[in-house]
Amino acid sequence: MAAGLGTRMKSRRAKVLHELGGAPLIAYVVRAAQALEPRSIITILGHQAEEVERAVLAEVGELASFVIQERQRGTGDAVESARRVLEDSDSLVLVLSGDVPMIRVETLQKLIEHHNDAGAACSILSVRLENPTGYGRIIRDNNGEFRKIVEQRDASEDERLVREINSGIYCFEAKALFEALRKVEPKNDQGEYYLTDVAEIILASGGTVSVFLINDPREVSGVNTRAELAEFENLVRRSAIRRLMIESGVTFIDPSHAYISAEAQIGRDTIIHPNVTIEGKTVIGEGCVIRAGARITNSRLGDNVTVKDHSVIVDSQVEANCSVGPFAHLRMNALLEEKATVGNFVEVKKSRLKRGAKAMHLTYLGDATIGERTNIGAGTVTCNYDGVNKHETIIEDDVKIGSDTMLVAPVRVGARSKTGAGSVITRDVPPDSLVAGVPAEVKKKLK
Numbered sequence: 001m002a003a004g005l006g007t008r009m010k011s012r013r014a015k016v017l018h019e020l021g022g023a024p025l026i027a028y029v030v031r032a033a034q035a036l037e038p039r040s041i042i043t044i045l046g047h048q049a050e051e052v053e054r055a056v057l058a059e060v061g062e063l064a065s066f067v068i069q070e071r072q073r074g075t076g077d078a079v080e081s082a083r084r085v086l087e088d089s090d091s092l093v094l095v096l097s098g099d100v101p102m103i104r105v106e107t108l109q110k111l112i113e114h115h116n117d118a119g120a121a122c123s124i125l126s127v128r129l130e131n132p133t134g135y136g137r138i139i140r141d142n143n144g145e146f147r148k149i150v151e152q153r154d155a156s157e158d159e160r161l162v163r164e165i166n167s168g169i170y171c172f173e174a175k176a177l178f179e180a181l182r183k184v185e186p187k188n189d190q191g192e193y194y195l196t197d198v199a200e201i202i203l204a205s206g207g208t209v210s211v212f213l214i215n216d217p218r219e220v221s222g223v224n225t226r227a228e229l230a231e232f233e234n235l236v237r238r239s240a241i242r243r244l245m246i247e248s249g250v251t252f253i254d255p256s257h258a259y260i261s262a263e264a265q266i267g268r269d270t271i272i273h274p275n276v277t278i279e280g281k282t283v284i285g286e287g288c289v290i291r292a293g294a295r296i297t298n299s300r301l302g303d304n305v306t307v308k309d310h311s312v313i314v315d316s317q318v319e320a321n322c323s324v325g326p327f328a329h330l331r332m333n334a335l336l337e338e339k340a341t342v343g344n345f346v347e348v349k350k351s352r353l354k355r356g357a358k359a360m361h362l363t364y365l366g367d368a369t370i371g372e373r374t375n376i377g378a379g380t381v382t383c384n385y386d387g388v389n390k391h392e393t394i395i396e397d398d399v400k401i402g403s404d405t406m407l408v409a410p411v412r413v414g415a416r417s418k419t420g421a422g423s424v425i426t427r428d429v430p431p432d433s434l435v436a437g438v439p440a441e442v443k444k445k446l447k
């Protein structure tokens with residue numbers, strides 16, 4: 001179920017699109033469903049249907065199908081919108097909420113086992129909470145047998161004292177579910193069709209309803225407000241960092257001030273300083289040092305790389321023994337080959353610095369290839385954009401680009417050449433030459 005807006009989030013975005021550890025909430029739920037190897041995963045769409053659909057497809061592709069709930073008239077109505085695709089099947093229907101992201105696959109497997117063992121038409125996953133406020137309560141009779149689920153706002157004072165809550169995760173026999181759904185009426189405080197009423201209806205018609213009580217309440221907590229989302233974020237982050245410390249041998253100077261995606265891999269003896277953000281599927285090698293304030297997104301770093309303070313590396317690759325920053329920006333497939341160095345206030349876009357190349361200060365390298373051991377002087381700019389198209393700059397091996405050189409692309413600088421300070425290079429520079437001036441001309445041959 002992913003059709004609701006999530007009013008309590010006070011957001012224009014559908015709740016299930018809000019992100020946790022860099023991935024939308026719905027991604028966690030469909031990933032768990034996928035691990036069960038179901039026949040299909042049906043997502044009930046409503047608010048921002050297109051975006052939710054895209055988020056689901058990105059996770060589970062082929063397995064996904066979608067139904068639309070035109071108006072959000074409650075969880076019962078949500079499942080009702082899948083009637084056409086499910087009603088006549090002899091399937092087991094597992095109902096998950098898009099806003100319960102921490103659910104574990106093992107728990108779902110156990111719920112299904114429990115359901116089959118009990119020969120139930122409906123099984124409800126429940127848990128006891130210290131503070132059950134806001135959740136539907138599991139009401140049992142004097143013998144402890146299930147009677148019904150009551151929502152917080154419809155509950156009597158006595159019922160509100162019950163600490164066992166409905167997780168919103170259920171297992172149904174498809175036929176029993178859709179038969180019972182016909183009888184659900186919007187007779188409650190919200191005037192909605194509640195899926196929770198189905199349990200009571202199945203029971204009344206002689207079906208078996210079983211409740212599967214689990215121990216870990218965090219697993220089934222829903223995200224309803226931004227405060228809860230922040231708590232989850234904290235949990236996800238802490239467990240990712242713990243895993244990296246315990247299993248991978250990564251040092252965190254201050255684990256409470258590091259922001260690491262759950263998908264990131266980091267090698268042993270790498271040191272992460274405070275306020276570092278590592279996003280997406282980033283891979284970092286062994287023995288690296290990532291200094292304060294750096295952000296690394298969907299990038300690969302080899303071994304023994306140093307990323308100095310406040311550098312940003314996005315969609316790029318840095319090979320072993322390179323140094324980046326402070327205040328450097330690598331983006332759009334920037335590639336630093338072994339021992340290359342990029343210093344302060346240097347931006348590298350869609351460019352390759354070959355082995356041992358250096359750009360130490362105040363430089364823009366866009367659409368460029370920089371040869372081995374070539375040194376780029378302070379203030380160098382590849383003028384790659386003529387207002388319409390982007391053009392390439394190629395600088396060959398062992399070149400020395402003088403400070404403040406403007407390279408008007410497309411242009412090539414031959415191996416072992418030098419450019420004088422302040423040169424404006426508008427034509428290709430032959431190898432072994434010293435060029436200077438505006439526009440630059442060959443002053444002498446170096447060999």
Ligand code: UD1
Pocket residue numbers: 001002003004005006016044046069071072073074075076077078097098099100134135136137149151165166167168193194195196221222
């Ligand atoms: C629901 C349960 C409650 C349970 C709680 C657990 C009902 C009536 N109540 O309450 O017993 O304790 O979950 O988290 O089911 N949705 C739709 N269409 C709708 C309404 C909701 O798709 O018309 C989706 C939402 O997007 C969400 C999920 O269903 O993913 C749950 O909806 P929500 O409004 O959060 O239900 P709760 O009030 O939390």
Ligand code: CA
Pocket residue numbers: 099222223224
């Ligand atoms: Ca909820």
